[in-house]
Amino acid sequence: MLRGFYTATNGMLAQQRRQEVLSNNITNAQTPGFKQDQATLRAFPELLIQRMDSRDIPASQNRSTPTMSEIGAINSGVYVQETIPDFIQGSLRETGMVTDMALIQGETPDEGGMTFFAVQHADGEVSYTRNGNFTVDGAGNLVTNQGYYVLDEANQPINTDQLAFTVTPEGVVQLPDQEIPLAVAYSSNPQDLVKDTxxxxxxxxxxxALEDARTVAGLQFQVQQNHLENSNVDTSQTMTDMMQAYRIFEANQKVVQQYDRSLEKAVTEIGRIG
Structure with missing residues (x-):
């Protein structure tokens, strides 16, 4: 009985975690370049049940030998193994802002490969993003909305001196007196990346390690200025999945309640017999 109690509880915890992932997807449905997460469920290892028995041996003296027969396997529930980002390209939206940029993914030499903008994280390390909703800070540097520097090919901040600029489809920032190539990185397996804040x-x-996208043979990409990539969250499907997760949670909850009532009844009746 207690094993079933734990199995149903594990189901509730798994659906709660799945609900959190889906809620985060809905929250970021309007975030440019956001890639929805998918929660993967995995069953705990099965437990093999065997019966211990003994078999009499025909002999002048009474003897028996132990035997063991297989009854079957039971499962102790599921858990959320990991959350996997879905790196499908989102649709484009025109904004008219010169600092907005969208990466358009073309042909790739690797199935599922993806390009990213490179930015400098607060700790000085290089991070990557598909969110091209950039702006220019007070010092004239091209930055993300959180203030992280957008980097060039030499991994240096791009300073526009607060002047008007254009961005070519090849990802080159054109200023009146110079041209600065944006750092566009390519990952052959974006699942190697870890989603940060x-x-x-x-x-x-x-x-x-990510490669310079311009040096990868067979890779095609474009940078579209005045546009942003929408998130790839399907809000209708996500809402349906949230309802499904809630129903499964509710079903497991009822099983737990039933086990609780059964245990209470068993304890009460045993007390009366005593």
């Missing part, structure tokens, strides 16, 4: 990604432990 402020819609940034960092290289996970053991992941392959």
């Amino acid at each position: 402020d819609d940034l990604y960092q290289l996970g432990e053991g992941g392959a």
Whole structure:
């Protein structure tokens, strides 16, 4: 009985975690470049049940030998193993802002490969983002909305001196007196990246280092100025998934309540017999 109690409880915890992931997707449905997360559920390892028995041996003396027969396997529930970002390209939206940029993903040499803008995190490390909702700070540097520097090919901040500029489809910032190529990084397996705060990604432990997108053979991409990439969150489907998660949570909750009533009844009746 207690094993079933824990199985139902694990189901509730798994659906609660899934609900949190879906809620975060809905919250960021209007965040440019946001990639929705998908929660993957995994079953705990199955437990094999065997019956211990003994078998009499025909002999002049009474003897028996232990035997063991397989009854079957039971499962102790599921858990959320990990959350995986979905790196499908989002649609584009025109904003008319010269500091807004959208990365358009073309052909890639690797299935599922993805390009990113490179920015300097607060700790000085290089991070990556698909959110091109940039602005210019008081010092004339191109930055994200959180104030992180947008980097050039040499991993240096891009200073526009607060002047009007244009961005070519190749990702080159054109100023009156110079041209500065944006740092566009390519990941052959974006699942190696770890999602951080402020819609940034960092290289996970053991992941392959990102490459300069312009040096990758067979890779096609464009930078579209005055546009932003929308999130790839399907709000209708996400709301449906949230309702489903709630119903499954509710079903497991009723099972837990039933186990609780059964335990209470068993304890009460045993007390009466005593």
